[in-house]
Amino acid sequence: MRETYDAPRPLDSLWQAPAIIWVLLAGECLAVVLALAPGVDGERWVHFGLTSLVIQWVALLTLGTLYLLRGVLAGLRPQRLAYVTVALLLANTWLVAGAVWLMVREVWPMADGGWFALVLRLTGITLAVGLLGLAAFQNHWRGRLHAVRAKQSELQALQARIRPHFLFNTLNTGAALVHERPEEAERLLLDLADLFRAALAGPRQISLEDELSLARRYLEIEALRFGDRLTIGWHLPRELPAVTVPALSIQPLVENAIRHGVERMANGDIDISVTATPDTVVVRISNPLPPAGGRSFAGHQVGLNATQVRIEALTDGRGSVQTQVEGGRFIATVRLPVGV
Structure with a gap:
C-alpha cells in the first residue's frame, strides 16, 4: 500500500x-x-x-x-x-x-456556598484561559499550515530541478548501451522506472530500507556509466532501523557525491553507512574531494537543501542534515530520531 x-x-x-x-x-x-x-x-x-x-x-x-x-x-x-x-x-x-x-x-x-463560589471562580478562570489559548492556537495553526504549504511548493520546485539532470544522464547512458550491452540497458531502464515511479508519486514518506534501495538503483545506473572509475561501498547493519524518511531524500545526496566527486576524478568511490543508537539513526554518504586545480563548479546544492528541509519538516526539527570535509573527503550526515 x-x-x-x-x-x-x-x-x-x-x-x-x-x-x-x-x-x-x-x-x-x-x-x-x-x-x-x-x-x-x-x-x-x-x-x-x-x-x-x-x-x-x-x-x-x-x-x-x-x-x-x-x-x-x-x-x-x-x-x-x-x-x-x-x-x-x-x-x-x-x-x-x-x-x-x-x-x-x-x-x-468554608461558609455556606463558599465551595460553590470557588468552583464558579475556577470555571471562569479556566474558560478565560482556554478561550485565550484557543485564539492563540488558531492563529498559530493557520500560520503553520501556510508555512507547510509554502514549503511543499518549494520542495516540488526543487524536485523539478533535480529530475531533468538525472534523466538526461541516464538516457545518454542507456543509448550507449543499447547495441553493445542490451541486457545492461534493460536493467538500467528498469532501475530508472523504479526511481521515477518514486519521484512522480509526489511528497510522501517511505521506510529507510526502501529509500536506500532507491539509492542503490541510482548507483547501479551510474556504475554502468562510469564502469571501473566508480567504486561503491555499503556499510549497513544486518537489520535496518524501522524509521521513515521523505521519498528521494537520501538519493539526492548520493547524486551530489557523484556530480561533485566521482564525475571530476579519474577514479572515485562512494561510501554509504548506516549506524544506529537507541535514540538516533545516522546515515553517512562520503566521497573523495577532487584534486586541487581540477575542474570545479559550486552547483546549486539543490539535493542537499531539499533533503535538509524535508527531513527537518518530517521530524519537526529533531532530525538534521550536516556536511563536513574530513581527511580529504566530503561527508554528508543525516541524523534521524528513532520513532519517526
Missing part, C-alpha cells in the same frame, strides 16, 4: 518535552498572578501553593487525557479539536475541584 505524505497534526507537538515544560511554566505564572491579585485572604504563599497544585493537576490531567484519546481525536479537524480540548480542560477543572473538596473540606471549612 502506498504511503501518503502526512500533514502536520495539532496534537503531535504536545508530547514533546518543550511543550510540556511551557505548559507547566504557564501554569505557575497563572498561580503567581492569582496569588498576588487583590482580595486574597490569608497567607499569599499558601494561596500560591494551593492554586499551583490545582492548576498543575488540571494541566497534566488534560495532557494525559488528550494523549490517551489521541487515536480517537486524530480524525478531528483542528478547530473542533481545540473546542474538545477546552471542554476537557473544564471537565478536569471540576474533577480536581471535587477531589480537593473531598480531601480538605473537613480541615478547610
Whole structure:
C-alpha cells in the first residue's frame, strides 16, 4: 500500500518535552498572578501553593487525557479539536475541584456556598484561559499550515530541478548501451522506472530500507556509466532501523557525491553507512574531494537543501542534515530520531 505524505497534526507537538515544560511554566505564572491579585485572604504563599497544585493537576490531567484519546481525536479537524480540548480542560477543572473538596473540606471549612463560589471562580478562570489559548492556537495553526504549504511548493520546485539532470544522464547512458550491452540497458531502464515511479508519486514518506534501495538503483545506473572509475561501498547493519524518511531524500545526496566527486576524478568511490543508537539513526554518504586545480563548479546544492528541509519538516526539527570535509573527503550526515 502506498504511503501518503502526512500533514502536520495539532496534537503531535504536545508530547514533546518543550511543550510540556511551557505548559507547566504557564501554569505557575497563572498561580503567581492569582496569588498576588487583590482580595486574597490569608497567607499569599499558601494561596500560591494551593492554586499551583490545582492548576498543575488540571494541566497534566488534560495532557494525559488528550494523549490517551489521541487515536480517537486524530480524525478531528483542528478547530473542533481545540473546542474538545477546552471542554476537557473544564471537565478536569471540576474533577480536581471535587477531589480537593473531598480531601480538605473537613480541615478547610468554608461558609455556606463558599465551595460553590470557588468552583464558579475556577470555571471562569479556566474558560478565560482556554478561550485565550484557543485564539492563540488558531492563529498559530493557520500560520503553520501556510508555512507547510509554502514549503511543499518549494520542495516540488526543487524536485523539478533535480529530475531533468538525472534523466538526461541516464538516457545518454542507456543509448550507449543499447547495441553493445542490451541486457545492461534493460536493467538500467528498469532501475530508472523504479526511481521515477518514486519521484512522480509526489511528497510522501517511505521506510529507510526502501529509500536506500532507491539509492542503490541510482548507483547501479551510474556504475554502468562510469564502469571501473566508480567504486561503491555499503556499510549497513544486518537489520535496518524501522524509521521513515521523505521519498528521494537520501538519493539526492548520493547524486551530489557523484556530480561533485566521482564525475571530476579519474577514479572515485562512494561510501554509504548506516549506524544506529537507541535514540538516533545516522546515515553517512562520503566521497573523495577532487584534486586541487581540477575542474570545479559550486552547483546549486539543490539535493542537499531539499533533503535538509524535508527531513527537518518530517521530524519537526529533531532530525538534521550536516556536511563536513574530513581527511580529504566530503561527508554528508543525516541524523534521524528513532520513532519517526
